[in-house]
Amino acid sequence: MNRLRPVWTLLLGLLITLLLFTVASAQTESDGAFRVDRLNALIFMALFSIVILIYTRWAKSGKKLFIRKINGLDEVEEAVGRATEMGKPVLFIPGLQEIDEIETIAAISILGRVAKITARYDTPLMVPVRYPMVMAAGQEVVEQAYIEEGKPDAYNKDIVRYVAGEQFAFTATVNGIMMRDRPATNIFMGAFFAESLLLAETGNAAGSIQIAGTAQPSQLPFFIAACDYTLMGEELYAASAYLSHEPLLLGGLKGQDWMKIILVLSILIGTILLSFGVGDWFYDLYKSV
Amino acid sequence: MSFVEHLQIWIAAFFMLSLFSFLYKDNPFYKLAEHIFAGLSAGYYIGLVWHAVILQTMINPMIQDGKWWLFIPGLLGVMMFSRFFKGFHWISRYSLAFVMGNTAGIFLLSELHGKVIPQVQATMRSVDPSQGFGGLLLSVIIITGVISTLLYFYFSKEHKGLLGGVAKLGIWFIMVSFGAHFGYTVMARISLLIGQVQFLIFDWGGSIQQIFF
Numbered sequence: 001m002n003r004l005r006p007v008w009t010l011l012l013g014l015l016i017t018l019l020l021f022t023v024a025s026a027q028t029e030s031d032g033a034f035r036v037d038r039l040n041a042l043i044f045m046a047l048f049s050i051v052i053l054i055y056t057r058w059a060k061s062g063k064k065l066f067i068r069k070i071n072g073l074d075e076v077e078e079a080v081g082r083a084t085e086m087g088k089p090v091l092f093i094p095g096l097q098e099i100d101e102i103e104t105i106a107a108i109s110i111l112g113r114v115a116k117i118t119a120r121y122d123t124p125l126m127v128p129v130r131y132p133m134v135m136a137a138g139q140e141v142v143e144q145a146y147i148e149e150g151k152p153d154a155y156n157k158d159i160v161r162y163v164a165g166e167q168f169a170f171t172a173t174v175n176g177i178m179m180r181d182r183p184a185t186n187i188f189m190g191a192f193f194a195e196s197l198l199l200a201e202t203g204n205a206a207g208s209i210q211i212a213g214t215a216q217p218s219q220l221p222f223f224i225a226a227c228d229y230t231l232m233g234e235e236l237y238a239a240s241a242y243l244s245h246e247p248l249l250l251g252g253l254k255g256q257d258w259m260k261i262i263l264v265l266s267i268l269i270g271t272i273l274l275s276f277g278v279g280d281w282f283y284d285l286y287k288s289v
Numbered sequence: 290m291s292f293v294e295h296l297q298i299w300i301a302a303f304f305m306l307s308l309f310s311f312l313y314k315d316n317p318f319y320k321l322a323e324h325i326f327a328g329l330s331a332g333y334y335i336g337l338v339w340h341a342v343i344l345q346t347m348i349n350p351m352i353q354d355g356k357w358w359l360f361i362p363g364l365l366g367v368m369m370f371s372r373f374f375k376g377f378h379w380i381s382r383y384s385l386a387f388v389m390g391n392t393a394g395i396f397l398l399s400e401l402h403g404k405v406i407p408q409v410q411a412t413m414r415s416v417d418p419s420q421g422f423g424g425l426l427l428s429v430i431i432i433t434g435v436i437s438t439l440l441y442f443y444f445s446k447e448h449k450g451l452l453g454g455v456a457k458l459g460i461w462f463i464m465v466s467f468g469a470h471f472g473y474t475v476m477a478r479i480s481l482l483i484g485q486v487q488f489l490i491f492d493w494g495g496s497i498q499q500i501f502f
Contacts, residue, residue: 099389099392101392140385166330176315218470218474220470221468222471232463260443264439266413271416275417277415286406288407
């Protein structure tokens, strides 16, 4: 019973939410606050949450959760080690989007792991950012990483610094940093756009080892061409769980894997039913309004 | 062409060439352009945020439309300034936590509803041979492409055996997609370069002609 407590908690939360929506819809003159036509999204979300909660609990109880090797991430520590040996800094760019973008949040999470490694080896770290909120979040995680490594005095607020708000002004400045400070390792994680190749090519010209990760399909080819290792799409989101092995993050990653299996099965069942001409009802279950 | 127009063209051409000079190597002209560009953008964004965010979406609606509750996001913004005061910087963490938590929650639903579920539905395609060879081939490519790509991003098992084979197929689909993206983006960049070269030849060149010849 105790093992299923997260599931009961979630179900209770959903029930309260439903009750609130029902009361709210009764108070309004509209069609109602609860959208029955979006029930499929609610079911998927509930299913997703339940799986994540179960896996998180398992991870917390000490059960070993397997994650396959992700090449680019194994190289992060090695790349920082190279910077340490050369006595040069590590440059980390958490993308060019605001903090209200999920890729930036993933990048900030990876920054925390990278900062721990740089703190451990006393390697200088530079994190130029484009938005003040990203700067604040970045400073928080880097400071925390230095504290956790027992080196709070080595932390400097200027490690994470605001550079410029305009996309290409930011790019021009970072390119200048790459050519002047010659970081040994460049890590690009997060959302990148037209500047991706400008940054990666300059880093390449400066002789840095480069690790990139983004979920922007149009920019991934440029990173693959100009960087030594590239994390594609979901590998970026898996990175923080992979690097930290924290139960909460591992649970999330495992939950996502289960959702992928459910989605693949849904596609296969839908395809088979549609091929036999009896799948319209199943197809309509996935209607998005 | 007036004096001001000539001046604008010459300033634009100077900074454009200064930035292009980075292709040779880092130099004082590039540094000058870089610092002016960064400073201008910082100043511009302060003005933009003041007018488009603080005035238009907070102060004006509060005063003119009586939307008093907008003081809550305003307060979250003000709390960010606590970072300047040692001993109180923890207050800003509430604003950060609010934004980050909100983002994760909103994205979970919007991605599910806007992308994942429609993608699953769009991938359910009949493989009935009566639709003709072309339609059948298209359906098979789409279904195989989506499933193999999804399974490439499956992290709970080593990519060996059947899963390894499917994942390998998935990476082929991904690479074909990247190739198409690469070609498309390079074309767009070449188009941008042509636009800049045209500016230098026709606008700046025209200005030089008018002034000196």
